[in-house]
Amino acid sequence: xxxxxxxxxxxxxxxxxxxxxxxxxxxxxxxxxxxVTDCVKTGWVSSVGAYVTRFExxxxxxxxxxRAVAVVNGTAALxxxxxxxxxxxxxxxxxxxxTFIATANAVSYLGAVPHFIDVSMDTLGVDPIALKAxxxxxxxxxxxEFFNKETGRRIKALVPMHTFGHPVSIEDxxxxxxxxxxELVEDAAESLGSYYKNKHTGSFGKISAIxxxxxxxxxxxxxxxxVTDDETIAxxxxxxxxxxxxxxxxxxxxxxxxxNYRMPNINAALGCAQLEKMSEFVEQKRKLTIxxxxxxTNLQGVRLFKEPANCDSNYWLxxxxxxxxxxxxxxxxxxxxxxxxxxxxxxxMHNLDMFMDCPKMDLSVTDSLNERVINIPSTPxxxx
Ligand SMILES: *Cc1c(COP(=O)(O)O)cnc(C)c1O
Numbered sequence: 001x002x003x004x005x006x007x008x009x010x011x012x013x014x015x016x017x018x019x020x021x022x023x024x025x026x027x028x029x030x031x032x033x034x035x036v037t038d039c040v041k042t043g044w045v046s047s048v049g050a051y052v053t054r055f056e057x058x059x060x061x062x063x064x065x066x067r068a069v070a071v072v073n074g075t076a077a078l079x080x081x082x083x084x085x086x087x088x089x090x091x092x093x094x095x096x097x098x099t100f101i102a103t104a105n106a107v108s109y110l111g112a113v114p115h116f117i118d119v120s121m122d123t124l125g126v127d128p129i130a131l132k133a134x135x136x137x138x139x140x141x142x143x144x145e146f147f148n149k150e151t152g153r154r155i156k157a158l159v160p161m162h163t164f165g166h167p168v169s170i171e172d173x174x175x176x177x178x179x180x181x182x183e184l185v186e187d188a189a190e191s192l193g194s195y196y197k198n199k200h201t202g203s204f205g206k207i208s209a210i211x212x213x214x215x216x217x218x219x220x221x222x223x224x225x226x227v228t229d230d231e232t233i234a235x236x237x238x239x240x241x242x243x244x245x246x247x248x249x250x251x252x253x254x255x256x257x258x259x260n261y262r263m264p265n266i267n268a269a270l271g272c273a274q275l276e277k278m279s280e281f282v283e284q285k286r287k288l289t290i291x292x293x294x295x296x297t298n299l300q301g302v303r304l305f306k307e308p309a310n311c312d313s314n315y316w317l318x319x320x321x322x323x324x325x326x327x328x329x330x331x332x333x334x335x336x337x338x339x340x341x342x343x344x345x346x347x348x349m350h351n352l353d354m355f356m357d358c359p360k361m362d363l364s365v366t367d368s369l370n371e372r373v374i375n376i377p378s379t380p381x382x383x384x
Contacts, residue, residue: 003357004299005331007074009338011295012377021377023341024215027281031273039266049265055272056225059210062275063192063200065227067234070263070271071241074189074211074224080237080261081207081226082157085110085183091156092148093358094182096126097348098366099161102186103213104349113153116350116360123308124319124369125168126160132176134361137313139180151355151359162191162201164375165217166307170204172197185209189224192217193282198210202227207237212267217281217316218274220267229263284380285315292318292376301325305373317375328371335376345373 012021039045052070060068071077076245087093089111095103097116104114117134120127139146139155146155158177162167170186177184188194188202189211195201202208207230212223226237239245263271292304301323307313322328328344335342348366349355 005334006338008295008299009335009340011339015291015295016215016377016379016381018339020339021341022377023343023377025379026214026219026274027277027380031276032270035092035172035269035273036266039269045266046264047262049268049309051265051268051272052263055263055268055275058272058275059225060227062278063227065200065203066229066231067227069226069237069241070220070268071224071261072224072263073222074209074213075102075106076241076259076261077209077224077226078102078159078185078187078189078210079109080240080259081185081209081372082106082110082112082159084233084237085157085185085206085241087156087183090153092153093157093159094126094131094155094198095349096161096163096366097350097360097363098124098163098345098369099187099293099349100189100346100347101352102189103159103161104355107159107328108354112156112321113151114149114355114358115155116348116355116363116366118361118363118365119163119369120169121365121369123168124163124166124305124373126158126173127192127365128169128172128176130361131158131173135176135180138185138361141181144181146182148359155180155182157185159185159187159266161187161189162194164305164319165191165194165314166305167191167194167196167201167311167313169308170201170321174204188199190216190316191314194316195312197310198312203229206230207233212271212274217285217314218271218276218278220263220271223263223267223271223362225263281380284382285378286313287381288378289315289318296320316378318378320374320376322372322374324372326372327376332374335374341377343375345370345375 062161184205186205191201212220241261305319
């Protein structure tokens with residue numbers, strides 16, 4: 001590999017003042033210690049406690065929705081979100097092939113079938129123009145529901161994902177879902193703190209999922225949340241994620257098969273502390289983008305992915321797009337061998353054994369990005 005990548009690796013290590021720079025680390029200080037210690041000292045570490053309610057309220061306020069339901073992880077949030085909008089076995093659910101596996105897994109848990117859509121170069125998320133043309137070609141309305149003419153299955157929902165925190169063209173997708181009678185479930189796992197025309201991602205769909213895994217912009221250790229403006233749906237999601245138990249001071253009565261998906265209080269305590277710092281994290285990540293923009297001026301044939309028009313991205317993971325003078329594997333090997341942790345984008349879902357036979361449209365943009373996208377260290381730093 002040539003000198004330009006060596007220079008870049010050295011610049012990144014200097015930026016972080018480290019010999020090995022991880023992709024993304026959580027940032028904690030006294031607040032986390034205070035809240036978590038409170039849980040340990042009072043014994044309220046598990047399934048009951050005040051931090052869960054507080055976290056749900058603060059999160060709903062941050063996202064600008066009526067309700068949030070805290071759960072064990074983002075995958076569980078997606079699973080329940082899809083269930084409560086009525087996705088059933090043998091339905092198809094539209095989603096990008098370019099996503100983390102959780103999106104496709106959650107659909108599969110319901111016995112439904114992922115149906116893969118191509119993405120736009122401008123957003124790295126579902127391309128509304130390509131989607132609309134494709135739906136016109138393969139689908140038809142029957143008694144107010146949309147069906148895939150080729151497979152005979154009902155197409156029930158669309159799950160767009162805000163890749164690396166960058167908002168997808170969500171307004172256009174809202175319009176498509178209205179026209180084709182599809183439920184809109186946003187996979188906003190990566191986009192806490194990202195806005196489309198000043199409205200928070202995850203507040204456009206009927207219901208949305210957020211993740212607080214250790215590598216996300218803020219963390220609860222492991223965790224996730226469902227957010228929605230619909231009180232009825234929120235109540236039902238809360239019920240399902242807490243074993244469908246009927247409230248009673250001592251009796252165990254459950255009115256359907258529920259899930260033990262609730263977020264423990266100790267995780268919610270961590271979440272409350274992290275949420276207080278969200279604006280700071282976003283600001284630092286946005287500054288990091290400006291810094292990286294300077295650092296890559298010496299790299300030929302490489303561009304830094306920037307937020308789409310009318311959007312304010314949280315820049316969760318910084319993203320380089322290589323042109324074909326670079327070999328992605330060589331670049332990844334070089335950076336990882338030289339102390340700069342970097343990762344390829346996820347293997348597209350349609351290339352994985354489990355999802356290979358799922359319905360899909362032409363995925364040329366996805367295939368092209370798959371060869372050219374890498375993520376570089378993105379931990380927010382104070383003194384950029
Ligand atoms: C992180 C993530 C999830 C959820 O992940 P969990 O690890 O279950 O919290 C879902 N979708 C996307 C796109 C993600 O990046």
